[in-house]
Amino acid sequence: MAIRTQQSFSGFVASDPQLSHTESGDARLFMKVGKEHYRQEDDGSFTQTETTFHNLVAFKAAAEQGHERLAKGDKFVAEGYVREHTYQRDGQNIEGEEFVARRLGHDMARTRYDVDRTPRRTAPERDSAAFTAPERRPATQSAPAVSM
Template identity: 60%
Template sequence: MAIRTQESLSGFIASDPQLSFTSKGDAKFYARVGREHYVRHDDGSFTQDETSFHDLVMYRRSAERAYEQFAKADSFIAEGYIHPYSYEKDGQTVTGEEFVAKRLGHDVARTIYTVDRTRRQAAGVEPAAGIAPAASVEQATGQSVAEPIGPPPAAASTPVAALGL
């Protein structure tokens, strides 16, 4: 089976992110993003070229999560596609393009952050195949295991640097 790919964009959040809602009620994340460019010279050295700026948008629940997780100056990597657009303003046609992100994450090459590895649980959902319920773990190990019943405590996060990533 072929590997499916998407366009990607990496850079930094250049403006304060905004969360708004479409006419259909869907959440929309918007941020102006910057992309640094470099020129490589024959001797192997690099010179920073002019930074370019672009619009990045994301929709629905992912937009809400992005708004909670990203701030101005954060480095990111996004997967999605370029959406060209045009509209009329004062009798003139305005054209542009925006990057529509389907996935958005912090750039681990430029960001130190923590990862919460606790499982999200929905009410009434059985554990996935191969995952033993707490009672089975208690019987096998003789140790008491507490089921998570709410949001994980802050200490549940593990620094990425500590994971060797």
Template identity: 70%
Template sequence: MAIHTQESLSGFIASEPHLSFTERGDARLFVKIGQEHYRREDDGSFTQTETTFHDLVAFRKTAERAHQRFAKGDKFVAEGYTHHYDRTDDNGQPIKVEEFVAKKIGHDLARTRYTVDRPRRAQEHDSLDAGIEDAALSPDAPRRTSATATAVVR
């Protein structure tokens, strides 16, 4: 069987995460993300060039979890796909837009300090949502604001 692959994207969260809901009631996360770019020099060193900024969205549980766990400045790695679409700008002119739709997203291991909490499996139906109240996922719930992350790995 072939290895399943998708597009990936890494960078940093450049704006405060914004959680909204679609007309169908699905959670939708929107953030601006930044990507630093580097040029390799002849001597083997690297020179930082421009930083580019892009839109990232996520939906449903991924959106809710990311909104709860990410803050501006966090480094991330995401898996998903690039979505291209047309819209009109403020002057009524049509423009082409792209956004990255994250199906999976997490903190970047190489650039984030964090601890892992591995509780014993007390229930047969253990899940990523164990111990998280629905109220904690609401847009009004306080979010983590530190640049360091606490990850739960099971």
């Protein structure tokens, strides 16, 4: 079975995350994100080059969780895909691209945090009287059969 993969993007949140809703009512997160670039030198050291900035969007649960947990300056990792799009600014059509994040979270290698592993919600209690197990009949003991 093939491993299904998606594109990833790691960087930092460059603007305050903005939460809005689509026409169908789904949550939509938008934020400017930055990507630091480095060049490896002949001596093995790294020199930081120009930082690039991009648009990132997320929808539904990823948007809600991203808005709740991410803030300007946070280092993050996102999984998703790049989408080309056209939008209007000052009456002109502008072509651009954005990263559509399906999954979004803090970059563990660059962020200190504690993990809360308590269940998000507890399962509703079940009425044990609603299910009655069938009666089990004891197995009959019989002499082993021998054939010749």
